[in-house]
Amino acid sequence: MQYVITAVGPDHRGLADPIVHCVTQLGGNIAEIQMYDHDEASVFSMLTRVELDPAHDATLRQSVAEISERTGLSIRTWVPREPGRRPRLAICCTLRTETPRAVLTAIADGTINADAAAIISNRQVCRGLADEFNVPWHYIGDADGSVDDDRLIDICDELGVDYIILARYMRILPPSSCWKYAGGRIINLHHGLLPSFPGMRPYHDAHAARMLTYGATCHFIVPELDAGNQIVNQTTFTVAPGTPRDEIIRRGEQQNEPACLVEGVRRVVDGEVALHFNRVVALK
Template structure:
């Protein structure tokens, strides 16, 4: 069975060794390991992907809990493939309703074989979707519109979330949140084609460049790196010369973006693709 172990906390010596020794003493095989020291912030981050006999599951979790208590690290142990239940998704959104609605509808129809564990937002705009689809609603917004990032992680931990879906969630996650759910657990929808149009206004940028093809990108969020080799799915649409920018944005937001995200999430949930060493790899060929 494969496990992904992530650890984040105050930086000091000897943090990686206990986790590595725990895995090897249980007969596990380390398939991937990444470490990063945020020197200015004195924060240590680590991801370890291991193969371990599931008979040692309880021993692993007990040892990891002891290491966490001893070192002060925030450690998570996640199984990418479980046979006892469907993957649980936390869908995060801000103002636009089209993409979160599409994911919720795809879950309801069975197109995405997962469970919607929560709808999380820093605004109230999408609250009606939670009521419509009978999904727990969690408001993590502050009065100034910013988001309580630690509360988001707490909610996902409490609900046993497998994947965090950023469905036009217009806030940048801090590196600590990305590391806590690293290993291909955070899926983002960018409303432009990467790497060509990475900014906050990709439709405007593409229109200013006189493009006739527009698109959206579904990709894994990777700590410390921009989306490059982490693309899960891209969809495009072509417009006639002279098409107004407003019409292009309307088609993109209402039709193309939802379809792009749904297919990307489906590919991950169905284990067609996964993230390994910050690259998307095909699990089904």
């Protein structure tokens, strides 16, 4: 069985060794390992992907808990494909309802073979979706939309979330959050074609460049790297010359973006693609 172990915490010597030794002593095979030291912040981050006999599951988790207690590291052990268990999704959103609604609808009709564990938002706009789809609502913002990033991670931990879906969630996750759920567990919808049109206003930028093709990008979030290189799905639509920008944005937000995110999430949940050494690989 494959396990993904992530560790984040105060930086000092000897943090990686006990995790590596724990895995190898149990006969596990290390398929991927990444480490990063945030020197200025004195923060250590690590991801280890291992193959291990599931008979050692309890021992692994107990050992990891002891390492966490001894080192002060925040450690998570995740099984990407756990037999007999449907993946659990946390759907994060801000102001747009179209993309989270599309994901919730796809879960309800079986297109996405997963369960919606929570809707998490820094605004109250999408709260009605929680009532409509009978999904727990978690508000983590304040009056100006600032976010309690630690609370977001706490909610996902408490609910046993497998994947965090950023469905037009208009806040940037800090590196520590990205590392805690590293390994292809955070899926983002960007409302433009990457890498050509990054930033907050891709429709405006593409329109200013006199583009006739617009699109959206579903990609894995990867800490410490430029977002968008780990593309899972892209969808496009073409307009006629002279089409007003507002009409282009309307078509993108209401039709193209939701379809792009649903297909991207489906590919990940169905195990068609995964992240390995920060690259998307096809598994089927």
